[in-house]
Amino acid sequence: MTAYIIRRILWGIALLVIVCALTFVLFRIFPTGNPAVLRAGRDPQPKLIHEIERVLGLNKPLTTQFWDYLKNVLLHFNLGYSYYSQESVKSLIVERLPPTISLAVGAAVLWLIGGLGVGIISALRPRSVLDRGAMGAALVFISAPEFWLGLVALYLFASDIGKFKIFPGAGSYVPLTEDPWKWFTSLIMPWFVLAAGAAAVFARLMRGSLIETMDEDYIRTARAKGLEERLVVRQGVRSSINPIVTLLGLEIGTLLGGALLVETVFNIPGVGLLAYHAIIQADFSVIQGTVLLAAMFIIVANIVVDIGYAYLDPRVRYS
Amino acid sequence: MKSIRTAAAIATAALSALVLAACGSSGSSSSSSAASESAGGTAGFQSPTTESLGGKRGGTLQVLDESDFEHLDPGIAYYSVDYAVVFAVQRPLYSNKPNSNEPTPDMAEGPPEISPDNKTVTVKLKEGIHFSPPVNREVTSEDVAYAIERGANPNVANPYIQSYFSSIEGMPNATGGPIAGITTPNKHTIVFKLTEPKGQLVVDALVLPLTAAVPKEYTEKFDKHKPSDYASYQVATGPYMLKNNAEGKVLGIGYVPGKSATLVRNPNWNAKTDFRPAYLNEIQIQIGGADSVIGRQVLEGQDSVENDSQVAQSIIRLAAENDKSQLQISPGAGSHYIAVNNKVGPFSNINLRKAFWAALNRSAMVKARGGSLVTDVMTHFIYPTIPGFEQAGGLKGPQVDYNEHPEGDKEIAEKYIKLAGYESGKYTGGETITVVGSRGNPSEQDAEIVNQTLKNLGFTTKFTLVEDATMYAKYCGVPKEEIAVCPSVAWVADFADPQAVLNVTFNGTTITQTGNVNWGQTNDPKINAAMKAAEAVVGRSARATAWAKIDTELVEDAAAIPFDWDKQGNIEGKNVAGVGQLWNVGQWDYSWTSLK
Numbered sequence: 025m026t027a028y029i030i031r032r033i034l035w036g037i038a039l040l041v042i043v044c045a046l047t048f049v050l051f052r053i054f055p056t057g058n059p060a061v062l063r064a065g066r067d068p069q070p071k072l073i074h075e076i077e078r079v080l081g082l083n084k085p086l087t088t089q090f091w092d093y094l095k096n097v098l099l100h101f102n103l104g105y106s107y108y109s110q111e112s113v114k115s116l117i118v119e120r121l122p123p124t125i126s127l128a129v130g131a132a133v134l135w136l137i138g139g140l141g142v143g144i145i146s147a148l149r150p151r152s153v154l155d156r157g158a159m160g161a162a163l164v165f166i167s168a169p170e171f172w173l174g175l176v177a178l179y180l181f182a183s184d185i186g187k188f189k190i191f192p193g194a195g196s197y198v199p200l201t202e203d204p205w206k207w208f209t210s211l212i213m214p215w216f217v218l219a220a221g222a223a224a225v226f227a228r229l230m231r232g233s234l235i236e237t238m239d240e241d242y243i244r245t246a247r248a249k250g251l252e253e254r255l256v257v258r259q260g261v262r263s264s265i266n267p268i269v270t271l272l273g274l275e276i277g278t279l280l281g282g283a284l285l286v287e288t289v290f291n292i293p294g295v296g297l298l299a300y301h302a303i304i305q306a307d308f309s310v311i312q313g314t315v316l317l318a319a320m321f322i323i324v325a326n327i328v329v330d331i332g333y334a335y336l337d338p339r340v341r342y343s
Numbered sequence: 344m345k346s347i348r349t350a351a352a353i354a355t356a357a358l359s360a361l362v363l364a365a366c367g368s369s370g371s372s373s374s375s376s377a378a379s380e381s382a383g384g385t386a387g388f389q390s391p392t393t394e395s396l397g398g399k400r401g402g403t404l405q406v407l408d409e410s411d412f413e414h415l416d417p418g419i420a421y422y423s424v425d426y427a428v429v430f431a432v433q434r435p436l437y438s439n440k441p442n443s444n445e446p447t448p449d450m451a452e453g454p455p456e457i458s459p460d461n462k463t464v465t466v467k468l469k470e471g472i473h474f475s476p477p478v479n480r481e482v483t484s485e486d487v488a489y490a491i492e493r494g495a496n497p498n499v500a501n502p503y504i505q506s507y508f509s510s511i512e513g514m515p516n517a518t519g520g521p522i523a524g525i526t527t528p529n530k531h532t533i534v535f536k537l538t539e540p541k542g543q544l545v546v547d548a549l550v551l552p553l554t555a556a557v558p559k560e561y562t563e564k565f566d567k568h569k570p571s572d573y574a575s576y577q578v579a580t581g582p583y584m585l586k587n588n589a590e591g592k593v594l595g596i597g598y599v600p601g602k603s604a605t606l607v608r609n610p611n612w613n614a615k616t617d618f619r620p621a622y623l624n625e626i627q628i629q630i631g632g633a634d635s636v637i638g639r640q641v642l643e644g645q646d647s648v649e650n651d652s653q654v655a656q657s658i659i660r661l662a663a664e665n666d667k668s669q670l671q672i673s674p675g676a677g678s679h680y681i682a683v684n685n686k687v688g689p690f691s692n693i694n695l696r697k698a699f700w701a702a703l704n705r706s707a708m709v710k711a712r713g714g715s716l717v718t719d720v721m722t723h724f725i726y727p728t729i730p731g732f733e734q735a736g737g738l739k740g741p742q743v744d745y746n747e748h749p750e751g752d753k754e755i756a757e758k759y760i761k762l763a764g765y766e767s768g769k770y771t772g773g774e775t776i777t778v779v780g781s782r783g784n785p786s787e788q789d790a791e792i793v794n795q796t797l798k799n800l801g802f803t804t805k806f807t808l809v810e811d812a813t814m815y816a817k818y819c820g821v822p823k824e825e826i827a828v829c830p831s832v833a834w835v836a837d838f839a840d841p842q843a844v845l846n847v848t849f850n851g852t853t854i855t856q857t858g859n860v861n862w863g864q865t866n867d868p869k870i871n872a873a874m875k876a877a878e879a880v881v882g883r884s885a886r887a888t889a890w891a892k893i894d895t896e897l898v899e900d901a902a903a904i905p906f907d908w909d910k911q912g913n914i915e916g917k918n919v920a921g922v923g924q925l926w927n928v929g930q931w932d933y934s935w936t937s938l939k
Contacts, residue, residue: 061816061858065421065502068858072505075497079569108413109600110572116600171633178636185639194636195407195629291632293602301411301601301631306812 025334032330036323043319044097044312048090051308059107062306080107093312103316104309106302113313117295123197124294127283130211131218135275139223140268143230144261150235159231162224170282174217174289181213195291214290218282222275226268233264266337273329277322385672385716385910388663391442391925394671398622398920398937405647405916406628406931407637411601415585416574417552418490418499423835423928426552427650430924431606431626431933432579433555436466436487436533439926440618441935444675444728444839446550447618450487450580452531455549461540461881466549468531473611475579477591478558482580484527486556492522493562494553498571503837506847507548510541519566540879543886547840550926556580561591574598582621582934584609604628606933622937634658638914642669645918646938648931656713656785659912663716669915673929675728676911677835678721679712681793681828681904682819682862688827689772689802690863694763696901698770701745702756703796705906711788717912720749721905724845725894728925730883731841734891741898756800769801776827778804779818781811786831789906793830804828820859832862833909839926841890842878849897850874865902 060076061068077083081092096102103113142162146155165173180186182193196210237243237260246256284296291297295314302310384390412428414420420429430438437446437455448454450472456465472482491508494501496519508514512524524536535545558578565573575594577585583606586597598604606626614621634651638658641649642665649658662670683690683699690696709718722740725731740746744755757768765771778797780790787808794806809818819829836843847853851866870893877889897903911929915921922935 062812063500063502064858068502069505070855070857072500072502073858076500076570079497079500081569106600107570108411109594109598110568110570110575111594111600120601175633175635179639185636185643194632194640288631289633289636291629291636293631297631298601304410305413 029327029331032327036320036327039323040316040319041094041098044094044316045090047312047315048093049086051306051311052086059306059308063107097316103313106310107307108305113309116298116310117313117317120293120295120298122199122294123292124283124287124296126200126207126211127214127218127286127292127294128279130215131222131279131282134215134219135223135226138219139226140230140265142223143227144234144257146227146231147234147238148257150231155231159228162227165220165224166228168220170217170221170285171289173220174214174286177213177217178289194289197290197292211292214286214292217289218279218286221282222278225275226271229271230264230268233267234260237264262336266333269329269333269336273322273326276325277318280318280321384674388667388670388672388716390671391673391923391929394442394922395920396440396442396620396922396935398620398922398935399939400620400622400937401624402622402646402938403625403627404623404919404933404936404938405644406626406933407632407641407647407649408628408630409632409634409637409649409651411630412598412604414574415598415604416499416571416577417555418494418501418557418571419574420552421502422652423930424650424652426927427924427930427933428585428604428606428628429552429555430581430927431583432577432581432585432609433552434472434580434617435552435554436468436549437554438550439839439924441922441924441926441932444730444926446547449617450482450554450556451549455546457542457546457881461542461879462537464535464537464542464545466533466535468533469616470531471613471616472556472580473613474556474558474561475584475609475611476587477589478561478578479611480558482556483530484533485530486558487533487554488521488525488527489559489562490555490557491525491553492517493519493557493566493571495519495522496566496571498566498569499573500570501553503548503551504553507544507551507837508553510537510539510545512536512538543881544840544842544878547838547843550838579609580612582609582612582614582617582619583607583626602630604630619934620937621934623933626933638662641914641916642666644916647916648919648921648936649914650931652928654912654914658914659713659717662912662914666917669917671913671915671921671923671929672717673911673913673923673925674908675726675925676909676928677833678724678726678905678909679789679831679833679907680721680724681830681906682832683901683903684825684827684863685902686822686864686866687825688776689770689774690776690827692763693901694759695770696904697745698756698759698763698800699796700901700904701748701752701759702800703904703906704751704792705749707750708789708792708906711785711792712907712909713785713912717910719908719910721908722746722749723894723898724849724903724905725841725891726836726844726908729836729839729841729844730887731891731894734888735894741895743898745901746898751796760800765801767801771801773803775803775805777825778806778828778830779814779826780806780808780830781814782808783811786811790830793828797828816858819862821857822854822859822864823856829862834860835928840883841887841894842874845890845893845897846874846878849893849902863903865897865900867896867900867902870896870900870902 060073060082063076064072142158146158149155181188181190183189184193191213192210198206200207243260287294287296288300299314412425417429417433434450436451438449440447450468452467452469468484493499494504495517513522526534562573565571565576576591585593586605586607587593588596634655637649638655641647683696705720709720712718723735725735760768778794794804797804818824818826847860849865851871854861854864873893880886880889913929918939920937920939922932923929924932
């Protein structure tokens with residue numbers, strides 16, 4: 025198992041280098057990818073472009089630029105500087121992480137509790153009104169893009185522009201350390217919006233998986249032997265949860281994509297919003313930094329999920 | 344010379360991303376104000392020319408901006424959203440009152456003196472203007488000289504210095520050090536010596552923020568960084584300053600990238616030296632969010648405004664329907680036109696260009712951009728509020744038959760196709776022409792109309808839609824790509840002079856192989872010569888006449904197909920007495936806006 029984990033970590037690092045290379049190359053081959061041209065205004069004179077390229081180090085060979093970048097990232101965890109604000113990308117990201125972590129963790133908790141809870145209840149009462157209602161709602165949430173859902177939530181429930189002025193609206197985020205209650209209330213809508221889609225997927229998956237499991241012979245045997253129903257269900261849930269855990273790793277990626285949209289709609293100053301502005305401004309250093317962070321997040325999450333998978337299902341062993 | 348930057352793509356685009364950039368002052372003075380009323384204003388709505396300039400002192404204005412600033416360094420700032428802040432914290436030699444395009448002495452004591460040979464410009468500075476903390480000392484002419492010199496420093500790389508100031512002796516080869524043509528005979532006088540008779544152009548460009556004083560002894564160390572990070576430590580001369588700490592650091596305090604900016608009163612600002620009232624105590628700018636949400640927050644809120652380069656069309660309509668007092672429509676927000684390749688392909692034939700112009704339903708195109716509320720059908724190239732607009736024909740434009748019917752005229756189109764040598768009245772040249780448009784509405788809708796018009800005329804097209812920035816950077820701005828038609832290019836002048844509208848975009852001598860903004864590659868020797876002569880003309884009225892004549896020639900040449908003059912809609916909260924900047928596409932002016 026230890027060897028497996030070490031191997032996964034090494035692969036993770038290799039993958040990060042590949043992601044680095046891909047983002048580096050992609051943004052430099054895009055026709056709009058030369059920040060010097062963008063920086064030179066709408067009448068970009070060749071001399072000015074050349075000077076800006078020199079100042080930003082963009083006139084060096086691509087391989088040199090990439091090697092410098094890689095060295096800085098791997099040896100010093102230096103992600104470079106924003107072309108616009110001149111601030112260190114590392115500090116920009118570090119500063120933006122708490123809101124994104126707040127959003128992501130809260131949403132993940134909601135979607136796990138909500139998704140699994142609804143899935144289990146639906147599976148235990150299949151074809152009931154509750155089941156049909158819950159699965160219908162799940163379908164709606166799966167189909168609804170986060171951006172749209174966020175707008176609907178704001179127009180319905182935001183205290184400034186909503187029909188029912190219940191929750192703080194866009195731009196109301198305050199850090200946890202500043203005011204825990206305001207932090208909590210400002211994130212209620214974003215949590216629900218971000219969690220809705222994933223919770224719906226998890227609910228449907230859990231329902232299907234549990235219904236199948238509860239039809240298994242060993243469940244029937246357990247019941248026949250008089251095992252308490254609560255324990256039977258617990259056994260069934262544990263057996264059904266493997267596909268959920270597998271999906272969890274994949275959903276982390278979706279979560280980050282969703283966080284970008286939700287942070288934009290609710291104006292939460294997190295990494296997603298940072299990435300959004302960087303894309304708009306073609307601020308490559310920042311884009312690369314946020315992509316790298318996202319990749320790292322997904323890789324780590326997948327390693328954790330794989331280990332958790334082995335823990336949950338003793339039949340799974342890694343060599 | 345900045346045109347419209349869409350963003351943001353930002354369309355992100357979100358923004359498409361993009362951004363309608365704009366800057367510029369425009370127009371003429373009292374006469375230009377009058378002109379802007381008749382040409383481009385929207386009846387029934389407030390505009391920068393009709394707003395009251397009075398106000399109540401005090402309060403904090405909340406500003407909601409969807410997009411972040413690009414550059415707040417006065418030596419680099421170039422777009423309208425940046426200008427809203429830069430012109431509240433800095434004082435160039437000249438600037439504009441919000442309701443006028445006529446430059447007003449700002450750091451300067453009075454009007455500039457232009458020598459009879461048009462090759463020397465002398466400006467005297469006011470006394471008693473001080474830098475904000477931590478510099479605190481009085482501003483001198485050397486600070487203005489340094490501000491301009493650093494613009495040529497590659498670490499600063501001002502985007503327009505060579506376009507407007509290259510006639511200053513020594514400027515073409517300047518790299519940040521002293522420039523021979525800029526001298527400071529005393530503490531309050533600065534003299535520009537030119538190698539060409541372009542005094543008026545230099546004078547017009549003195550309204551740009553590059554001329555805002557910068558203290559050399561304080562800034563030099565920041566300007567040595569690659570690139571310069573003076574923006575993060577900048578000091579102010581205007582009524583406001585970006586909040587800073589004792590060392591002058593602004594970054595993370597008065598400006599947090601992507602999050603917020605805070606403008607507070609500049610304790611060293613002396614109201615007696617300034618024409619701005621500076622009613623507000625503080626301006627808090629929140630960056631980010633979705634444009635439709637921001638718009639509603641402003642309309643339903645009290646003390647807030649949105650100061651983006653473009654407010655969502657749905658929000659403009661909402662404000663127009665529900666409460667006109669919360670909407671300001673500013674004329675003179677630039678223009679959109681169709682670039683047709685004058686050099687190669689079928690549109691090198693002038694009659695085919697005229698046929699295309701005649702056939703095009705320009706009314707449908709402006710409808711896609713919001714209709715008459717925020718647009719006018721464009722009939723020539725100098726746009727409303729820029730001197731020369733009326734002389735070039737005003738809203739109606741030059742009286743040529745292909746310009747007469749904004750909804751398109753098939754018969755006139757056929758007439759010109761026949762004149763081009765195609766007897767059937769349809770183009771039968773056979774080759775496929777390339778049309779590259781910008782993705783995202785309304786540009787995409789415009790591009791579809793253009794493409795359909797071309798097909799109706801008999802052209803076979805290869806129609807491609809790309810991101811706005813890609814359209815310029817890879818296709819329309821690269822002559823060797825030989826794009827026949829770019830359906831929606833845009834332009835906003837940097838300041839109120841017709842040369843800033845027509846020269847770079849239609850002068851054959853400005854064509855470059857990359858980043859070209861003479862998109863149609865117009866290169867008519869007669870027009871080039873007329874532009875060279877007009878460049879040297881002194882006096883706003885004389886220049887307006889000279890450039891209006893060139894504008895008419897461009898129409899007669901059908902050098903491009905104009906379709907839309909933009910107006911900018913801006914929104915304010917119920918308790919805000921907003922004052923927009925006519926010279927800066929209507930952006931709210933923090934130095935004149937107040938709370939009710």
